[in-house]
Amino acid sequence: MDDGELGMLADTLHKTMSAAAAAETPNVEEALAELGWLEMLDEIPYESTALVFRLLGETGTHAGVLNDVVLHAAGRPGGGTVPLPFTGGRWVLWERTDHHGTAVDGELPIRTTGAGEQVPLAEGRRALGWWLAGSARAMLVLARRHALDRVQFGRPIASFQAVRHRLAETLVAIEGAESTLRAASDDLGCLLAKAAAGQAALTAAKHCQQVMGGIGFTAEHDLHRHVKRVMVLDGLLGSARELTGEAGAAVRALGRAPRLANL
Amino acid sequence: MSTVADSPMTVAEFRSSLQSWLADHDLTPAPDHSLAGHIEQMGRIRREMYDAGWMRYGWPSEVGGLGGPATLRLVVAEEVLGRNLAEPGPYSMMEVLVPTMISYARPELAAEMVPRYLRGEETWCQGFSEPGSGSDLASLSTKATPDGDNWVINGQKVWTSFAQFSQRCVLLTRTGSADTPKHQGITAFFVDLDSPGVSVRPLRTMHGVDEFCEVYFDDVVVPGDRMLGKPGDGWQLANDLLPFERSTCFWQRIAYLFTRMDRLLTDAPDASDAEIGAAYLALHTVRCKSAETQRRFADGAKLGAETSIDKVLLAGAEQRLYDTARDLLPGVLELDETPWRSEFLYSRAATIYGGTAEIQRNIIARRLLDLGKE
Numbered sequence: 001m002d003d004g005e006l007g008m009l010a011d012t013l014h015k016t017m018s019a020a021a022a023a024e025t026p027n028v029e030e031a032l033a034e035l036g037w038l039e040m041l042d043e044i045p046y047e048s049t050a051l052v053f054r055l056l057g058e059t060g061t062h063a064g065v066l067n068d069v070v071l072h073a074a075g076r077p078g079g080g081t082v083p084l085p086f087t088g089g090r091w092v093l094w095e096r097t098d099h100h101g102t103a104v105d106g107e108l109p110i111r112t113t114g115a116g117e118q119v120p121l122a123e124g125r126r127a128l129g130w131w132l133a134g135s136a137r138a139m140l141v142l143a144r145r146h147a148l149d150r151v152q153f154g155r156p157i158a159s160f161q162a163v164r165h166r167l168a169e170t171l172v173a174i175e176g177a178e179s180t181l182r183a184a185s186d187d188l189g190c191l192l193a194k195a196a197a198g199q200a201a202l203t204a205a206k207h208c209q210q211v212m213g214g215i216g217f218t219a220e221h222d223l224h225r226h227v228k229r230v231m232v233l234d235g236l237l238g239s240a241r242e243l244t245g246e247a248g249a250a251v252r253a254l255g256r257a258p259r260l261a262n263l
Numbered sequence: 264m265s266t267v268a269d270s271p272m273t274v275a276e277f278r279s280s281l282q283s284w285l286a287d288h289d290l291t292p293a294p295d296h297s298l299a300g301h302i303e304q305m306g307r308i309r310r311e312m313y314d315a316g317w318m319r320y321g322w323p324s325e326v327g328g329l330g331g332p333a334t335l336r337l338v339v340a341e342e343v344l345g346r347n348l349a350e351p352g353p354y355s356m357m358e359v360l361v362p363t364m365i366s367y368a369r370p371e372l373a374a375e376m377v378p379r380y381l382r383g384e385e386t387w388c389q390g391f392s393e394p395g396s397g398s399d400l401a402s403l404s405t406k407a408t409p410d411g412d413n414w415v416i417n418g419q420k421v422w423t424s425f426a427q428f429s430q431r432c433v434l435l436t437r438t439g440s441a442d443t444p445k446h447q448g449i450t451a452f453f454v455d456l457d458s459p460g461v462s463v464r465p466l467r468t469m470h471g472v473d474e475f476c477e478v479y480f481d482d483v484v485v486p487g488d489r490m491l492g493k494p495g496d497g498w499q500l501a502n503d504l505l506p507f508e509r510s511t512c513f514w515q516r517i518a519y520l521f522t523r524m525d526r527l528l529t530d531a532p533d534a535s536d537a538e539i540g541a542a543y544l545a546l547h548t549v550r551c552k553s554a555e556t557q558r559r560f561a562d563g564a565k566l567g568a569e570t571s572i573d574k575v576l577l578a579g580a581e582q583r584l585y586d587t588a589r590d591l592l593p594g595v596l597e598l599d600e601t602p603w604r605s606e607f608l609y610s611r612a613a614t615i616y617g618g619t620a621e622i623q624r625n626i627i628a629r630r631l632l633d634l635g636k637e
Binding site for chain 2: 144147148156158159160161164165167168169171172175176177179180182183192195196199241243244245246247248249251252255256257259260261262263
């Protein structure tokens with residue numbers, strides 16, 4: 001698939017997922033299946049995963065496609081479910097239905113389950129990293145719009161340096177995380193990228209929530225959906241905090257800091 | 264030695280042949296840890312590596328170079344700094360000074376002067392900041408007045424790194440009349456620091472390395488053919504430095520910080536995973552970002568406001584690394600004579616020099632997030 005075809009695919013996915021979000025039917029499980037998600041995953045696993053997961057974040061839609069990425073990495077057929085490790089030694093099942101779950105983000109059909117088999121984690125972590133980065137971008141878009149529209153003391157709050165700097169910090173965190181995602185090619189690289197993306201999403205949640213003030217705390221505004229989603233995504237396959245510790249352990253065991261990105 | 268400019272040698276082959284040359288040539292610094300010692304070592308590295316060709320790759324033949332992509336300079340920097348053969352500060356000055364001379368000096372002047380610098384025969388400095396012009400560089404007031412074929416310079420610079428060791432200075436001055444717009448009234452000169460009327464006074468700084476100087480200009484006469492570019496080109500010259508500072512200089516700094524991370528792993532074997540992990544993650548993140556910037560620059564992209572992100576990430580990673588070192592080596596920085604002490608103190612400046620962290624966030628907010636005016 002060349003760049004032009006990938007661009008067209010990106011457009012189609014973006015339109016479909018944005019439409020689902022606008023129609024308040026954010027579960028895009030079926031739409032993705034119709035667009036040939038499993039075939040994409042077979043043919044261009046890296047590109048399709050980065051694209052689909054980023055767009056899930058940016059549009060605020062969701063689907064249990066993490067199952068497919070993990071199953072694909074394990075050499076097993078996609079379409080079903082597999083128990084997924086969660087932070088704190090917990091395990092969850094991400095069902096392929098339209099039911100609401102009991103997680104903090106109730107839109108996701110996620111429930112806790114018993115310990116499953118060990119599964120390969122790198123590809124799933126990278127995929128979740130893209131979702132977290134996409135969610136962080138979605139929060140930044142909302143907070144930026146609010147800062148430009150909201151007038152206090154006779155001027156948009158975007159003109160206040162304290163507000164501008166929080167939004168700038170958010171962009172720095174997202175851009176840094178996206179660079180680690182593009183560079184992630186081995187286990188340690190994917191682990192670091194998920195940690196960076198989780199950290200970026202939590203940074204975005206904190207700063208954007210603050211910039212949005214009262215409205216961001218209401219259920220009528222969309223911000224809270226992204227905030228709760230990144231809490232769940234951060235916990236899946238290892239939180240930023242856990243993975244940062246694991247990276248430290250790996251580096252200490254090596255006795256040297258690996259230079260993963262090279263010219 | 265075969266030359267990559269003439270033969271299809273890959274970057275990897277270049278690196279491995281440099282590595283074997285370095286294995287055969289002992290460039291270990293003398294045990295002199297003074298600033299003068301660092302500058303002398305820098306001169307020695309440049310001289311020996313220029314004579315062997317290494318210091319000439321990635322620069323055009325017009326200024327004594329052997330051509331090839333700028334990536335080759337990065338490889339040389341990584342190998343030199345990765346072995347702690349030179350200090351990163353003096354080393355990275357080359358990446359801003361030489362491109363300035365190539366772009367703005369008369370071709371004959373660049374051809375005469377640049378080889379002297381690359382070969383370590385001379386040290387140069389950059390006179391930009393003034394007591395009244397830090398973040399607001401465009402307000403600088405050091406005055407250059409035309410006098411026949413010459414210009415006469417009066418004023419004061421500050422934070423001029425290595426001026427006390429330098430033979431020449433790339434100097435920004437104010438020219439034009441009172442109603443010249445401030446960005447159009449800045450002109451650059453290449454000034455001999457042994458000119459009558461120049462005095463240099465090192466500043467004492469908190470990290471104990473007197474790298475920064477005040478430089479005073481009292482009726483200093485500079486020939487007109489030492490102007491860099493045309494009258495009024497100075498602001499553009501200062502902005503043209505930015506892509507080099509933000510690409511190659513940053514990559515060198517990152518390479519150096521990775522060697523300090525390695526050192527920390529050795530010096531603090533009982534460190535906590537969380538703290539080491541967080542310091543490493545920050546360094547890895549800026550490395551990934553900077554690698555992309557290097558590739559874009561090598562492909563001919565024009566670097567701009569987006570590199571403020573690299574700057575914020577780098578300053579943050581640097582301070583985190585040294586904060587971590589202080590936490591993991593309790594009492595050591597405070598009580599022992601160790602290089603960590605001076606490096607920790609120097610890292611406090613990472614969010615100040617080269618455009619403060621606040622200025623970078625202002626640029627990100629205005630130019631990248633399009634938040635309008637403050």
